[in-house]
Amino acid sequence: MGGEINETLKDKYEKTQKDFEQKIRRHRRSIRYRIVIAIAIIGAIIASAYYNYQKMVYTDTDVLRSMSYPEASNARYIRFGNNVLRYSQDGASAFNISDDMIWNETFEMQNPIVDTCLDYVAIGDYMGTTIYIYNSAGLQGTIDTSTPLKRFCVSGNGNVAVVLEDNEVTWVKLYDVNGTNIASDRTTMSKSGYPVCIDISDDGILLAVSYLFVDSGVLSSSVAFYNFGAVGQNEVDNLVSGYNSSGTVVSYVSFINQDTSFALGDNKFTIFKGADKPESIFETQLEHEICSVFNNEDMIALVYEDEEGDNKYIAEIYDDNGNVVTMQGFDMDYGNICLYKDLMIIYNTDSWLIYNMSQLKKYEGSFDRPAVAVIPESGRTRFLVLYGDGMEEVKLK
Numbered sequence: 091m092g093g094e095i096n097e098t099l100k101d102k103y104e105k106t107q108k109d110f111e112q113k114i115r116r117h118r119r120s121i122r123y124r125i126v127i128a129i130a131i132i133g134a135i136i137a138s139a140y141y142n143y144q145k146m147v148y149t150d151t152d153v154l155r156s157m158s159y160p161e162a163s164n165a166r167y168i169r170f171g172n173n174v175l176r177y178s179q180d181g182a183s184a185f186n187i188s189d190d191m192i193w194n195e196t197f198e199m200q201n202p203i204v205d206t207c208l209d210y211v212a213i214g215d216y217m218g219t220t221i222y223i224y225n226s227a228g229l230q231g232t233i234d235t236s237t238p239l240k241r242f243c244v245s246g247n248g249n250v251a252v253v254l255e256d257n258e259v260t261w262v263k264l265y266d267v268n269g270t271n272i273a274s275d276r277t278t279m280s281k282s283g284y285p286v287c288i289d290i291s292d293d294g295i296l297l298a299v300s301y302l303f304v305d306s307g308v309l310s311s312s313v314a315f316y317n318f319g320a321v322g323q324n325e326v327d328n329l330v331s332g333y334n335s336s337g338t339v340v341s342y343v344s345f346i347n348q349d350t351s352f353a354l355g356d357n358k359f360t361i362f363k364g365a366d367k368p369e370s371i372f373e374t375q376l377e378h379e380i381c382s383v384f385n386n387e388d389m390i391a392l393v394y395e396d397e398e399g400d401n402k403y404i405a406e407i408y409d410d411n412g413n414v415v416t417m418q419g420f421d422m423d424y425g426n427i428c429l430y431k432d433l434m435i436i437y438n439t440d441s442w443l444i445y446n447m448s449q450l451k452k453y454e455g456s457f458d459r460p461a462v463a464v465i466p467e468s469g470r471t472r473f474l475v476l477y478g479d480g481m482e483e484v485k486l487k
Contacts, residue, residue, distance in 0.1 A: 148444075148453040148471070148486035157189040158480035167463040167476045170206035173226055174465060174474065174481075177202055182213055184226065187467060187474060189481065193228040207292055208246035210267075214239055217255070223248050223267055231267040241288065249294035253285050260285055262299055264318065273318060273328065279303060283312060289344045289351065295319040296368065298351050300340040311340035313353045313360070321366040330367040333360070347387045350410045354383055359392065361412050372412025386429040389415060393427065405434060407447070416447045430466040435473075437464045444486075453486055 165178045173192060176183050181196035182204075199215035206212075210230075214221035221233040221242060235254055242252040248267030253260060262285050264273040277285055283303030290297050297316040302309065314332040322328035338355040345351040349365035357376050362368040378394035381403070385391065389407050396404045401419030405427065409415050418434060425438040433452070436443040439460040444453040457475065465474040471486040 147451070150487050151453075151455060151484040152487050154472070154483045154485055156480060156482045160479070165462065165478055166204075167465070168204060168206055168211075169465050170211050171209040171226060174476070175204065175206070175211055176476075177204060177213065182211075182224075184211070184224070187483070192226055193224070195222070195224075195229065197222070203241070205243045207244050207290075210244050210246060210248050212242060212244035212250050214242060216240070221250060221252070221265075223250060231269050233265045233269045235263070237261070243288055243290050245290045245294035246292040247294045249290060251288050251290045251297050253288060262288065262297075264290075264297065273316075275316075275327065277301070282314075286311070286339075286341055287343050291345045291351075291365075292348055295322075296345070296351075296365070298343045298345065298353075298362075298368075300343045300353060302339060305336055308337050309339055310334065310336045311338050311355060313340055313343060313362075315362070315368045317366060319366075331364075331369065333370055335360075342383060344383075344385060346385045346390065346410060352385075352390055354380060354392070361390075361408070361410065363410075374412070382424075382427065384427045384429055389429050391427060391429055391434065393424075405436075407434070416449055418445050418449055420445070426463070428464065428466065431470060433466070433470060435464055435466065437461065 165176055168175050173184050173186050179199050179202060181194070183194040184192040186192060199218065201216040202213060203216050204211065204213050209225045211224045212221055217238040219235045219238060221235065221239065222229060223231040223233070223244065230248055233250060235252060237254045237256045240253045240255055242250055244250050250265045252263050252265070254263060258278065260277045262275040262277060263271055265271055277283065283301030285299050286302045287300045288298065295318055297318065299314045301312045301314065303312065312332055312334045315330050316322060316328040317325070317330040318328055322330055335355060335358055338358050340353045340355040342354040343351065349363055351362045351368060353360045359374050359376055360370055361372040363371045380392050380394050382393040383391065389409055391405045391407045393403055393405045396402060396419055399419060402421040403419070405418045405420070407415045407418070420436060420443060422436055422441065422443055423438060424436045428435040432447045434445045441456040442464055443451065445451055459477055461475055461477055463476040465476065467473060473484055475482045475484055
């Protein structure tokens with residue numbers, strides 16, 4: 091009798107245990123279903139919002155806030171990091187998008203030239219001998235070149251590459267943020283050519299130089315890459331790769347991200363890849379004379395006159411692998427073009443245009459007074475419009 095009772099209790103226990111386990115499994119399935127449904131709903135909302143944004147066209151702007159400050163003659167603006175630099179012949183100042191002054195410096199320069207990378211800014215006078223290096227914390231270092239500088243570029247760690255004139259000799263030199271000369275290359279037209287353009291990678295390790303030289307009576311170019319990290323220490327003069335272009339004048343070289351750079355010649359456009367030893371991964375012959383070139387960290391825009399179509403200009407936009415993203419025609423006589431995320435912002439002192447990469451005109455409008463620069467904020471509908479005497483934060487509507 092006792093055995094039968096024990097068996098009955100055991101059966102009930104096992105049945106209860108199975109029921110409990112089934113309830114747990116059902117509960118877990120229910121939770122998984124709810125999570126999947128919630129993710130699907132959120133994904134649908136995001137997709138719908140993005141689709142609506144892609145199709146959204148704006149007709150006006152709201153001024154969210156405005157700031158004013160003493161007008162400076164020929165003041166210019168450029169973005170660095172999350173801040174804005176305002177500079178002229180008399181000095182420079184940096185402020186954030188809330189218009190909080192970060193630092194202010196006074197100097198006298200005849201023709202100030204500026205380069206930025208991430209949080210760093212380098213300021214020098216064309217044919218001068220001093221370069222000031224700043225970041226958001228203020229002055230970080232000073233470079234005394236002793237010989238007149240023609241051009242320079244700064245990296246994201248404060249390293250500065252310069253081209254210096256010294257009579258018949260031209261120098262390409264690399265300095266660290268403290269003004270210490272890291273490397274030097276003495277160039278002449280008969281040796282390696284004349285350095286037309288330079289650019290340095292964000293980490294300050296790769297340096298790209300475009301040299302112009304004469305080959306059998308024909309103007310030609312070479313693009314050289316120098317590596318000042320561990321890889322380049324094993325190479326002669328840190329030279330890790332180079333590409334010659336016979337009959338081509340390469341007037342522009344630039345890094346667009348850590349491992350991608352490009353070279354623009356009068357008849358050729360080339361993209362290079364590689365964080366250690368850059369290699370050519372795309373090259374095309376140019377059918378049009380390029381008026382301007384603009385880029386962000388993902389795309390490159392080549393602008394040329396539309397000689398056969400209905401527009402005044404065409405912007406041919408490539409991704410960092412050489413694929414054509416879009417070809418956008420427009421008629422505005424532009425002062426500048428900014429590529430930001432999936433937007434192309436075209437502006438001059440009087441008006442501005444915004445297109446997306448699907449060739450949709452998102453906005454067209456005018457400024458109420460001469461504008462100096464338009465700087466996108468985070469998102470795609472807010473912008474800083476900078477004037478000679480102030481700044482406005484505007485939102486498309």
